[in-house]
Amino acid sequence: MEFFKKTTHIDFLSKRKYAFVFSAALILISLVSLVTRGLNLGIDFTGGTLVEVGFKQTVELANVRSALEQAGFKDATAQHFGTSKDVLVRLAPIADMKSAAISDQAFKAMQQVDTSAELRRVEFVGPQVGDELTEDGGLAILYSMIGILIYVSLRFEYRLSLGSVIALIHDVTVTIGCFSLFQIPFDLPVLAAVLAVIGYSLNDTIVVYDRIRENFRRMRKGTPIEITNVSLNQMLSRTLFTSLTTLMVLIALFVFGGEIIHGFATALIIGIVIGTYSSIYVASTAALMLGLSKADLMPVEKEGEGGEVVDDQP
Amino acid sequence: MNQYPLWKNILVLLVVLVGSLYALPNLYDQDPSMEISGTRRADVSEDTVKRVTEALQQAGIEAKGVTLRDAKILIRFKSSEDQLKAQDVIEKALGYDYNQALTLAPDLPDWLRSLGAEPMYLGLDLRGGIYVLIDVDMDAAVAQAIERYTDDIRTLLRNEKVRYLQVSNEGNAVLVKFKDQAKRDRAEQLIYKEFRNLKIEPVDEANAYYVKAILSPNEIREVKKFALNQNITTLRNRVNALGVAEPSIQQQGDRRIVVQLPGAQDPAKLKEMLGATATLEYRLVDTEHSVEDAVNGRVPPGSKLYRERDGQPVLLKKRVIVTGNQITDASSGLDQRTGQPAVFVSLDGVGAKRMRRMTNENVGKPMAVVYIENRTTSTTVNGKEVKRKEKVEEVISVANILEPFGRRFQTTGLDSTNEAHDLALLLRAGALAAPIEIVEERTIGPSLGKDNIAQGVESVWIGMALVMLFMGVYYRLFGMVANLAVAVNLVMIVALLSMLQATLTLPGIAGIVLTVGMAVDANVLIFERIREELRNGSSPQASIHAGYEKAFSTIMDANITTLIVAIVLFSFGTGPIKGFAVTLALGIASSMFTAITGTRAVINLYYGHRRVKALSI
Numbered sequence: 012m013e014f015f016k017k018t019t020h021i022d023f024l025s026k027r028k029y030a031f032v033f034s035a036a037l038i039l040i041s042l043v044s045l046v047t048r049g050l051n052l053g054i055d056f057t058g059g060t061l062v063e064v065g066f067k068q069t070v071e072l073a074n075v076r077s078a079l080e081q082a083g084f085k086d087a088t089a090q091h092f093g094t095s096k097d098v099l100v101r102l103a104p105i106a107d108m109k110s111a112a113i114s115d116q117a118f119k120a121m122q123q124v125d126t127s128a129e130l131r132r133v134e135f136v137g138p139q140v141g142d143e144l145t146e147d148g149g150l151a152i153l154y155s156m157i158g159i160l161i162y163v164s165l166r167f168e169y170r171l172s173l174g175s176v177i178a179l180i181h182d183v184t185v186t187i188g189c190f191s192l193f194q195i196p197f198d199l200p201v202l203a204a205v206l207a208v209i210g211y212s213l214n215d216t217i218v219v220y221d222r223i224r225e226n227f228r229r230m231r232k233g234t235p236i237e238i239t240n241v242s243l244n245q246m247l248s249r250t251l252f253t254s255l256t257t258l259m260v261l262i263a264l265f266v267f268g269g270e271i272i273h274g275f276a277t278a279l280i281i282g283i284v285i286g287t288y289s290s291i292y293v294a295s296t297a298a299l300m301l302g303l304s305k306a307d308l309m310p311v312e313k314e315g316e317g318g319e320v321v322d323d324q325p
Numbered sequence: 326m327n328q329y330p331l332w333k334n335i336l337v338l339l340v341v342l343v344g345s346l347y348a349l350p351n352l353y354d355q356d357p358s359m360e361i362s363g364t365r366r367a368d369v370s371e372d373t374v375k376r377v378t379e380a381l382q383q384a385g386i387e388a389k390g391v392t393l394r395d396a397k398i399l400i401r402f403k404s405s406e407d408q409l410k411a412q413d414v415i416e417k418a419l420g421y422d423y424n425q426a427l428t429l430a431p432d433l434p435d436w437l438r439s440l441g442a443e444p445m446y447l448g449l450d451l452r453g454g455i456y457v458l459i460d461v462d463m464d465a466a467v468a469q470a471i472e473r474y475t476d477d478i479r480t481l482l483r484n485e486k487v488r489y490l491q492v493s494n495e496g497n498a499v500l501v502k503f504k505d506q507a508k509r510d511r512a513e514q515l516i517y518k519e520f521r522n523l524k525i526e527p528v529d530e531a532n533a534y535y536v537k538a539i540l541s542p543n544e545i546r547e548v549k550k551f552a553l554n555q556n557i558t559t560l561r562n563r564v565n566a567l568g569v570a571e572p573s574i575q576q577q578g579d580r581r582i583v584v585q586l587p588g589a590q591d592p593a594k595l596k597e598m599l600g601a602t603a604t605l606e607y608r609l610v611d612t613e614h615s616v617e618d619a620v621n622g623r624v625p626p627g628s629k630l631y632r633e634r635d636g637q638p639v640l641l642k643k644r645v646i647v648t649g650n651q652i653t654d655a656s657s658g659l660d661q662r663t664g665q666p667a668v669f670v671s672l673d674g675v676g677a678k679r680m681r682r683m684t685n686e687n688v689g690k691p692m693a694v695v696y697i698e699n700r701t702t703s704t705t706v707n708g709k710e711v712k713r714k715e716k717v718e719e720v721i722s723v724a725n726i727l728e729p730f731g732r733r734f735q736t737t738g739l740d741s742t743n744e745a746h747d748l749a750l751l752l753r754a755g756a757l758a759a760p761i762e763i764v765e766e767r768t769i770g771p772s773l774g775k776d777n778i779a780q781g782v783e784s785v786w787i788g789m790a791l792v793m794l795f796m797g798v799y800y801r802l803f804g805m806v807a808n809l810a811v812a813v814n815l816v817m818i819v820a821l822l823s824m825l826q827a828t829l830t831l832p833g834i835a836g837i838v839l840t841v842g843m844a845v846d847a848n849v850l851i852f853e854r855i856r857e858e859l860r861n862g863s864s865p866q867a868s869i870h871a872g873y874e875k876a877f878s879t880i881m882d883a884n885i886t887t888l889i890v891a892i893v894l895f896s897f898g899t900g901p902i903k904g905f906a907v908t909l910a911l912g913i914a915s916s917m918f919t920a921i922t923g924t925r926a927v928i929n930l931y932y933g934h935r936r937v938k939a940l941s942i
């Protein structure tokens with residue numbers, strides 16, 4: 012079976028203006044949402060206590076809320092988690108109460124609602140640790156981008172390197188933007204997923220770049236735009252197919268992996284859809300706009316090592 | 326064309342075989358078990374095994390197996406109810422002399438165990454357990470140290486009869502005020518001689534002469550390091566008392582401690598244990614009265630009956646010489662004269678004075694160290710919560726006073742360097758060196774852990790099945806070969822995780838799922854390239870060759886960038902996130918092998934060395 016019996020001849024780059032407008036709109040919406048609505052940050056970053064309790068039978072959230080209120084937790088939020096038998100309670104940090112005591116007392120309050128209550132999970136993060144995790148998260152994103160920038164510069168060329176990083180920033184912004192727009196809880200696993208998106212989206216971009224480089228060296232005729240177009244078409248079936256297989260496993264993870272992994276799977280699904288789009292429309296366009304030309308990718312004496320030798324062999 | 330040399334085929338086969346072998350332990354069931362180990366004076370032996378077996382038989386608990394290995398007894402049970410029942414039974418049967426810990430043990434055959442094969446190490450989010458991050462109040466530790474120096478200097482000057490006007494502390498320094506310069510100079514010399522680790526400075530002001538003793542940044546660093554180490558030791562001792570298998574207590578950064586207790590299901594109890602206070606006391610041994618009489622209930626007034634850690638009774642004087650608060654440091658080493666293992670103890674000023682007086686009067690007599698811990702345990706009685714204060718007292722060492730001593734002294738007569746080390750730890754660990762606060766806690770209940778595993782495994786299977794279906798339909802024979810590679814890749818990841826005993830977490834499983842999706846990417850790249858070559862009119866054999874060759878650098882580049890992300894994640898992430906980074910990195914590495922070398926080997930075996938008209942791709 013083949014989706015594309017022949018190499019396609021879609022003129023992707025002629026539509027680059029539309030793509031530019033589309034991407035700009037996505038980023039604008041994301042940024043506006045991030046500024047106005049912000050992220051629905053989990054306790055990993057804000058600090059606080061989270062208690063997950065499992066009951067033998069369905070429980071009314073109203074009962075849980077009133078029990079918590081009686082126990083002195085005024086601004087506790089309770090919601091069902093996965094099923095109506097599971098309840099997830101979030102508590103803001105309480106100044107004059109020992110962290111250890113908060114979760115114990117909240118659980119006891121819920122035991123009064125129904126004695127079948129079973130403690131499934133407690134997460135407590137002190138405000139200070141929350142700040143540190145936020146800082147570490149930001150640094151992690153920054154450092155992985157720098158690492159990638161360096162690697163791509165060494166292996167390819169700085170315009171492509173910048174192009175790939177522009178695509179990455181695009182993907183990360185839009186992914187986080189979606190989390191802000193729909194107010195999906197943003198916790199540590201989601202952050203890990205965002206980093207995985209960086210790796211994945213780059214993977215796609217690199218594969219296309221590899222082909223662009225190869226074609227720049229091989230094809231005598233053609234403008235950079237034409238050659239880039241050919242390269243995108245040659246890699247189209249691979250780009251779509253790999254995204255498809257990865258999306259399939261992620262959807263399996265989303266559906267069967269349990270409530271706890273939902274945010275993680277969601278971030279990756281969004282990221283991979285965006286990443287696939289950006290590897291076609293953003294990364295290459297950006298490199299071309301930065302003035303990528305044939306001469307930039309011609310082999311230099313120094314470059315003839317390692318994997319690149321293989322490239323040029325028939 | 327398209328043939329691997331024999332060695333390469335053998336290498337592929339060998340890697341797959343070894344991988345399968347080390348992944349194998351994960352297929353065996355994990356039995357709820359109990360591990361019994363000896364203490365200092367009681368080793369486990371065949372005799373202990375007999376006692377344990379008999380006790381279990383009497384209680385009507387059926388054990389799946391009782392084995393003695395590496396001086397530890399491992400008992401397997403059919404269910405965790407049996408395991409919990411047996412805990413009480415065995416504690417009664419063996420008493421104080423043995424440590425027991427509940428654990429899970431895979432039911433491995435001996436030949437597999439002898440290869441060192443073990444199942445994957447599951448993270449707390451999968452097996453259930455408690456993770457606690459503890460912050461040590463370093464400011465308080467430094468403040469305490471300065472307070473102690475202030476006291477010591479005051480005592481020193483008083484003893485040496487140097488009159489001072491005032492001793493106060495100021496920032497990281499102790500400030501002593503004198504009336505005239507002569508007294509100040511004498512004090513300066515004395516303090517300098519006694520406290521070599523302080524920086525001593527004279528300060529002159531109008532009508533006032535000062536000595537300023539400053540804790541250097543180096544000394545402050547030492548104080549902090551000591552406080553952290555001492556707290557870790559204290560916490561380790563307390564956690565060990567909980568009877569949890571594989572507890573982990575680690576330093577994180579320069580003021581944090583991570584405590585991880587797999588399977589521990591009572592966070593409230595753990596937090597009580599961590600918050601317990603403990604202290605040490607030095608007392609003289611009562612040699613005038615008979616221990617046997619005391620054991621039989623005739624304890625002489627002024628004395629009290631104690632037990633050593635191995636249960637031996639000892640009679641001690643009620644009067645306390647020094648307490649643990651007065652110990653400023655304790656370390657183990659070798660006695661310079663005899664070369665025997667020894668523990669070196671330093672006392673503060675007040676403690677030193679009392680110790681000097683008591684030892685002067687009691688040369689040749691034995692002295693004991695008593696460890697006292699105050700615990701609060703809450704139990705539920707008739708539906709009500711009852712808090713109970715518990716005092717645990719035990720004698721950790723008895724030694725003869727050879728000569729009078731004061732501030733610094735050493736304890737010899739220990740059995741081994743190990744014992745010296747333990748005693749030094751205990752002396753230091755008596756009390757927490759600085760207040761602690763729990764700043765992060767994550768508890769996963771056992772049922773959630775089980776659900777997480779079940780759901781994780783299910784999504785791996787379903788994701789894999791979907792990918793394989795597509796690959797098979799889309800690339801036919803080549804797709805099937807790629808599917809084989811995906812399956813082998815999964816086995817390899819499991820084998821690597823088992824060999825490294827890296828922690829598998831729920832995000833780690835997600836990492837495996839993701840790798841399954843990404844592993845076929847290498848094959849997609851190769852196969853698309855082969856199709857392209859075929860379209861360009863190359864022969865099937867040449868297309869296979871060119872497809873693999875040309876796709877290689879692309880695959881390499883794409884994977885290295887993902888690897889960079891995995892490394893960043895590993896260095897910045899904590900716990901579960903680290904698990905994700907590990908499986909992602911391992912998955913990428915092993916997929917390079919299976920997707921490129923592995924599939925090529927199979928393709929070569931099938932198509933190589935013969936005329937091929939068309940490829941099934």
